[in-house]
Amino acid sequence: MTKTLMILRHAKSSWKDKNLKDYNRPLKKKGEEAAELLGKIIAHGKFQPDIILSSPAKRTKETAEIVSKFSEYKGPVDFVDAFYMGEPGDYIRSLRHLPDDVNRAMVVGHNPGLEALMQMLEGTVNALSTGAMGILDLELSHWGDLNSSTVGKLVKFWDPEEMDLKAIEEKMAQEKKDKKDKKDKKEKKEKKSKKKDKK
Numbered sequence: 001m002t003k004t005l006m007i008l009r010h011a012k013s014s015w016k017d018k019n020l021k022d023y024n025r026p027l028k029k030k031g032e033e034a035a036e037l038l039g040k041i042i043a044h045g046k047f048q049p050d051i052i053l054s055s056p057a058k059r060t061k062e063t064a065e066i067v068s069k070f071s072e073y074k075g076p077v078d079f080v081d082a083f084y085m086g087e088p089g090d091y092i093r094s095l096r097h098l099p100d101d102v103n104r105a106m107v108v109g110h111n112p113g114l115e116a117l118m119q120m121l122e123g124t125v126n127a128l129s130t131g132a133m134g135i136l137d138l139e140l141s142h143w144g145d146l147n148s149s150t151v152g153k154l155v156k157f158w159d160p161e162e163m164d165l166k167a168i169e170e171k172m173a174q175e176k177k178d179k180k181d182k183k184d185k186k187e188k189k190e191k192k193s194k195k196k197d198k199k
Contacts, residue, residue, distance in 0.1 A: 001141040005095070005152065006049055006106035007118050008067065011035040011131035011160070013059040023084065027062045034131040034160040035063045039070025041158065047104065047135070048073045053094055054108035055083035063131075064108040083109045088117040088148065098143040105143075121152035131160040 011031030027035065042048055048071050054064035056079040064077045082090040091107050091114070098105055107114070115128040121136055128134070136152035 002137045003140045004104040005136045008108045008133040009114050009128045010060040010063040023057045026058050035066035036070050039067040042071035049104045049106035050102040052077045052106045057084045060108050086113045091117050096144050096146050122154050129161045133158050
């Protein structure tokens with residue numbers, strides 16, 4: 001039995017207003033676009049989470065809300081104060097309270113805590129740049145058993161810093177179109193077959 005953990009670092013934030021406190025910094029345009037695309041990737045792959053837990057800082061809140069919208073996620077986004085500047089233990093403590101009918105959980109937060117969490121569970125060093133997300137399958141039946149020794153396997157990883165966002169969006173649009181064309185062709189064939197049977 002496994003549980004799935006989606007670890008998402010907030011997308012690129014703006015430093016435009018030097019008077020803003022770190023907590024209140026919003027996403028910059030590039031960050032919004034990366035979060036939107038990540039949401040579409042999640043929807044395209046049909047691996048929406050059952051719950052999203054996010055830091056309440058503005059940049060993480062905006063990331064979670066954009067990803068939530070474009071991933072077609074229907075559940076709540078719960079904000080956890082401890083995730084702002086949180087350590088791996090803060091994420092683990094919150095996840096341990098999840099009910100067992102949650103099979104796939106997403107956490108949205110900050111470095112260095114998130115990167116350290118992924119390294120702790122997965123065992124290798126994966127740099128988690130802004131907007132990057134890793135999906136881990138955890139050797140776990142109950143969230144309450146999650147701890148620093150839990151073994152995780154990295155099954156998916158996206159890093160907007162290394163991705164051609166436009167090319168990915170175009171590829172997904174083409175795949176969606178091909179799928180629709182295939183469906184339309186099948187339906188047309190079935191209608192034609194039914195008409196033939198009636199004769």
